[in-house]
Amino acid sequence: MPAPPLSPVSEHTPPARRWKRPAGRPAGKSSRPRRIRIPISASTPAFAMLLMCRLVTTLSLGPLALAAAISAAEPVRLTEREETIPTYLSGPPDPNPMFYFGRQSQGAEGRIYPYPLYDNLTNRRGEKTYRLIYLENEFVRIGVLPEIGGRLFSAVDKTNGYDFVYRQHVIKPALIGLIGAWISGGIEWNIPHHHRASTFLPVEWRAEAGADGSRTIWVGELEVRHRTRWAVGYTLRPGSSVLTCQVRIVNRTPVAQTMLCFANVAVNASEHYQIIFPPRTQWVTHHSKREFSAWPISTSRYGSADFTAGVDVSWYKNHLQANSMFAWNYEDDFFAGYDHGRRAGTISVADHRIVPGKKFWTWGSGPRGRMWDEILTDTDGPYIELMVGAYSDNQPDYSWLGPFETRAFEIHWYPLRDLGGVKEANVEAAVNLEVKDGAALFGFNTTAAHPQATARLALRRSGPGGAAERMLSEERIAIDPGRPYFKKIALPAGTDPHELRASLAVADRELIASAPVRLLPVPRPPTYAPPLAPREIANLEELVLAGQRADQFHSPSLDADPFWEEALRRDSGNIEANTGLGRLHLRRARFAEAEKCFRAALARVTANHTIPKNAEPLYYLGLTLKAQEKIDEALEALHRATWSQEWKSPAYFALAEVATARGDFQRALDFVDRSLEGNARNVRAYHLKAALLRRLGRLAAEATAVVAAAAQKIDPLSVAVAGGDATSLLELAVAHAGAGLWREAAEVLAPLARASGGRSASPIVHYLLGDWAERLGEATKAAEHRRAAVTASPDYVFPFQWENIPVLRRAMEVSPQDARAPYYLGNLLFDWQPEEAIRLWEKSVALDPSFPIAWRNLAQAYAHQPGDAARVKAIACLEQAIALPDPHPTHFAELDQLYEAGATPVEQRLALLERHQSTVIQKDEGRVSLAGLKTLVGKPDEAIALLANRTFNVWEGGTRYSAGDTWTNAHLVRGRQRLRAQQTAAALADLSAAVKPPPNLRADERSSGPSRAAELAYWTGRAHEALGDSARARESWTLATAAPSRSARESPGAALAGQAARYFEALARQKLGQADAAHAIFRELVSAGTA
Known part of the structure; x- marks a missing residue:
């Protein structure tokens, strides 16, 4: 995992590789941050612990020598190859932290922090060398690409040469992933969110051999938003065409998390391609289960498509628009797609009780689909996605993952041929x-x-x-x-x-x-109904559940807090509302507020009860007290929580950490064992047990066995810790520190503190090491690390662990003039505690006014506070940021947004952007803003030139700005200018170009929109009138009167655009001699404007 974007442990560094570059091989051209591999010295106390992890790898490869004797078929072959693949290169990610302000992605919160934003796509094609790992037997060959998300890159049926997953022959990223860059093709693993954050980033990997001749390639990572881990093992066995994927999802945290899991399988699409849901499927549903359609013959409107005439929607060719369909099927284990032209297909098989999700997605076979085909590939053509969901049947659809819970399951794929379909x-x-x-x-x-x-x-x-x-x-x-x-x-x-x-x-x-299924009619399932406003929900239980769903589904439009707060307004002791709100506060590191909620829940749950049936408030109260270092109180709560079978295991683990910190290692070992009795898959318990055994002097035999069990049975990539993945090392070190094992924690991080390849170590590593050295009584070393932290580069330092909070606060106390510690702490806290983050950033810029990103962060925070005064402060901060050397394009784009919101004169905005034009136009948004302003001041030629000489990158689902709209505006303005100058033919050419944006804009004719059609038709009629062609003029004006239908629930922006269209309709009716109808529209608009 690349450290800079994912954690604060290194700067802008290359992706980790498990190989050496051959002599003479040129460096790759990617500028993505990369991982640092750290050598572990045998002289360090941590070496023995990390050596155990290495032993797991050695032992796992041992059975390969026996494979030929055990298996009748030839063992699966594993090869590693460097391959040069044409690649559209990406620039470095945005160095500004991207905080959450309500962005949605795939129906859930589109949070980016602590990852950076990867939106710097150059659209320049080059060559790049990648390391691909191949598995092959007599029937199939698969290729895995760890450098790009660990995706399955290729899968070939050797019996007929058919790619049973979509094989890209070019790496062509587009803005589809949660944090930006994303490629199509292969199998993408979306855990714990759809189009997960790291889908375009390197992941950990290793190979494993089985005694039966099988081989497995494990890929996975630590996901830093939730600090959970996932791993997928691609397995081929001798004599079988089945690709088996073993999946592990590990919650390393002591707090319940929610997760989504979908394997996104791309397959080549053509007019002959058919999606095959099991025969018992009679209904399909859309995202969020907001609507349903009959399957396979749809007779309704669905999404943006009109199938009312009766359409067989199992065929790709019948989907002209983008669409998603989830099978409403909870009985069958398989799902397939079949190309009748190639007489070949792809089939997935999984236990439907664990893997119920069956979905297909298409961009559509119409013009917009073709546009996205061109965005995502050069020659490989259209694809569809056959997605398979585990513990999820929809998107978004999240299930709960308990504290330290590990989930393990399998999904199988194999090629299909010469059957015409499958039943x-x-x-x-x-x-x-x-x-x-x-x-x-x-x-x-x-x-x-x-x-x-x-x-x-x-x-x-x-x-x-x-x-x-x-x-x-x-x-x-x-x-x-x-x-x-x-x-x-x-x-x-x-x-x-x-x-x-x-x-x-x-x-x-x-x-x-x-046997053919005899179907009985099944009524249309109920659609999801969004909740009413909290105060409008009469039933208290429904109110609490509405908050739970908002929390569970990471809703971008609903916060859980108002529902639970309203429940507590009605019943201040409500157990579920207090517990849910307390969990939210705990995740946001608002420990005092969390404690208050858990104590309120506890008071209700223990009223007249010595032993509560629901011990959840006890457990979380114990965690909250422990985080506040109220250890004695925490022990009381945690011990009582162990009386509950449901909470016994995580509570005993927390007790083990406390006992370890107090030096009572034997008692801690007993607590760990009790924790493992309730949850034998708690990987952190195994790591703590190994440390305890080492402290008790039993290193060689017992500790090695403990770590081996954890690595092989729970998280097969835990051995990657020994390889020096920076984020994993940071997480392991912080886990040791949480148990008071300061020496072990420091030894794990020590290699990261040394500069490598000319790059300085992360300041967060130094702050942690300084804090731990101080706890160990090593004052000189603590001071050295804190000095190093102050001078280290702040680039891409986005802390994500709440354990950094007390460490950075102590650093601020010890070094009051350190401007970086409050900056980093503000980054960590903003999404959780924005008021405190503002205070910290204000302190940072007061100490060091020369750091532009701190000013920019303050501007973002102020801009999202209510009132004009806050916006004025935000503008002042961004003006300070751009006044510093080497201003960043993002700062200009954000400043212009604030200027626009504050009604700053267009001329003033334009003057600023033109002074810094070479910087502004590096970012698509800045270029579009600049072109729009030039259009507004009557410089459409310059605006069109800005738009014409760049290929724009569009986000799936749309962006805040539209190059297509700006193109339309610029040509419309220039067309009117030419019309006034009596250059009528040129004016007509502009008006025609306005509705036909060129391919480089990545927009279609919808960019001008139906609301602009009346305006363009009116002016086109005026141009024909000027040429003396009254027939064509009337034809254009008649077209302008065909106003688009309006929805009663349209947005304010859509309503305003509709009013503009009505205005030009009225002008056209005047030209057509329909004065009364025109005046009626004018009166309607005046009434709407004064309402």
Whole structure:
């Protein structure tokens, strides 16, 4: 994981690799921050602990030597290759921290911090060398790309050459990911959010060999927003065409988190491609379950599409617009797609009780879909996404992950061929059975070779004497992934297709069978209903649950706080509302407020009860007190929480940390063991146990076994800690410090404190080491680290661990003139405690007014406070930032937004941007703003030139600015100028260009919008009138009167645009001689304006 964007442990550094660059190989051209690999000295006390992790890797590879003897098939081959792939290069991420102000991404909060924003896409094609890891057996070959999110990059059916996942031949990022850059193709792992933050960043990886000849490539990371880990193991086995993905999701924190998990599988799309939901599927639903459509024949409006005429929506070609469809199916384990032109497809299989989600997404086969095809690839064409969701059936759809909980499950994929579709599938075989024109067509694919299988088609009929079976076809066959079986036979007259059954058997067991499903009508499921305003919800329980859903689903439009606060206004002792609000405060490091909530919940839950049934408030109260260093009180709460089976394990772990910090290692070991009795998958408990065993003098045997168990059974990538991934080391060190193991914590971080490759160490590392040295009585070393922290580069230092709060506060006390500690602490706290962050940044700029990002952060904070005075302060801060040397393009874009909101004269805004034009236009938003201002002051030629010579990057879902709108405005203004100058032909050319934005803008004709159609048609009519062409003039004016329909629920902006359209409609009606109708519209507009 690259340290600068993900943690404060190093600066702008290259991605970690598990290989050496061959002699003479040129450095890669990527400017993404990269990970530092840290050598661990054998002389350090931490070496033994890290060596244990290395032993796990060694042991896991040992069985490979036995593979040939154990497996009849040839072992799976693993190869690592450097491949040069054409790549559209990315510039460095934005150095400004991006805080949360309500942005949404895929229906959930679009939080970016503590990651940076990766929106600097150059659109310049170059060559870049990547390390790909391949697994291959006799049937399939897969390639994994750890450098770009650990995605499966390729998967080929060797029997026919079919790419059963979409294979990109170019790396072409677009602004689709949670933090920006994202590529299409392969399999993307979205954990714990959709299009997760690090999907375009390097992840950890390692290889593993199985005794059966299988090989596994593990990829994964620490996700720093929630401090959870995930790992995916891509496994191939000898003699099988199945790709098995073993998934682990690990909550390393003591607080419940929520997670979404979808595997995003891209496949090549064409007019012959069909999406196959299981036959029992009768309904599909949209994001958030906000609407439903019948499947496969839709007869309704759905999303932006009109299927009311009756459309088979299982075919890609029938989706002209972008659309998502989630199967409403909780019975079946498979999901597939099939290209009837290639006679090949892709199938996924997973236990539907754990992996219920089945979704497909398409950009659509219409013009906008083609635009996105061009944005995302050069020659590989359109794709669709066949997504599979675990513990999630929709997006957003989040499930709870308890403290220290680990989830483990598997998803399987394999290629499908020569079947025409599929009706049932499992990990061993797939079957298709169709009846057409009086004949049965049936066939089988298998995922392994079966030289003596039996394919059957039976007719089963019920009669007075019971069910009778008649064998229509029975054939002994040899079948394997490269030799499917398919047959067509005539059926007896009057055969009911529902009486047929196709099956494939080997020896004494059946591999697969299918009979046509007799569907009974299922009513349309209920849609999700957004909650009323808190005060309008009458039922207290529903009020509490509304808050819970907002919290659980990371809602961008609803905060949980108002619902729970309203519940407490009605009932101040409500257990669930107090506990939920307390958890929010705890996650925001508002410990005093959290304590108050948990104590209120505890008072209710223990009223007349010595032993509460619900011990959640006790457990979280204990954590909150521990965080405030009220240790004795914390112990009382935590011990009582262990009386509850549900909270026993995390409570004992917290007790173990306290006992360790007090030096009672034997008692701490007992607590760890008790914690593991309740949760044997708590990886942090294993790490703490290893440290305790070492302190108790039992290093070699017991401690090694403990870490090996944790690494292999829980988090297969925990061994990556030994490799020096900076973020993982930081998290491990802070975990040790949380148990008072200051020496061990310092030894884990010590390698990161040394400069590497000309780069200074992270200031956060120095602050932590200084704090821990002080606790260990090493005053000189503490002072050295704090001095180093002050002088270290602040670039990309975005702290994410609440444990940094007391460390940075102590640094501020010890070094009152340190301007960086309050800056970093403000970064950490802003999304949790904005008022305190403002105070800290104000202190930082007072101590050092030469740091522009601190001024910019203050401006962002002030700008989101109410009132004109706050905006004035925000403007002053950004003006201070851009007055410093080397101003950043982001600062100009944000300042111009504030100027616009404050009605600053256009001429003043333009003068500033023109003075710094070379900097401003480096960012798309700044270039569009500059072009818009030039248009407003009558310089459309310059505006059009700014837009014409750059390829713009558009965000999926739209952006705050629109290059297409600006293009329309500039041509409209220039067209009117030319019309006044009697350059009528040129004016018509501008008006025509206004509705046809060029491809470099990445906009379509919708950018001008229906609200602009009346305006453009009116002026086009004026141009034809000037040419003396009255017929075409009237034609244009008639077009202007075709006002678009208006929604009663349209936004204020849409309503205003609609009024503008009505104004030009009225002008057109005047030209058409419809004076009364025109005056009626004018009166309507005057009435609306004065209402």
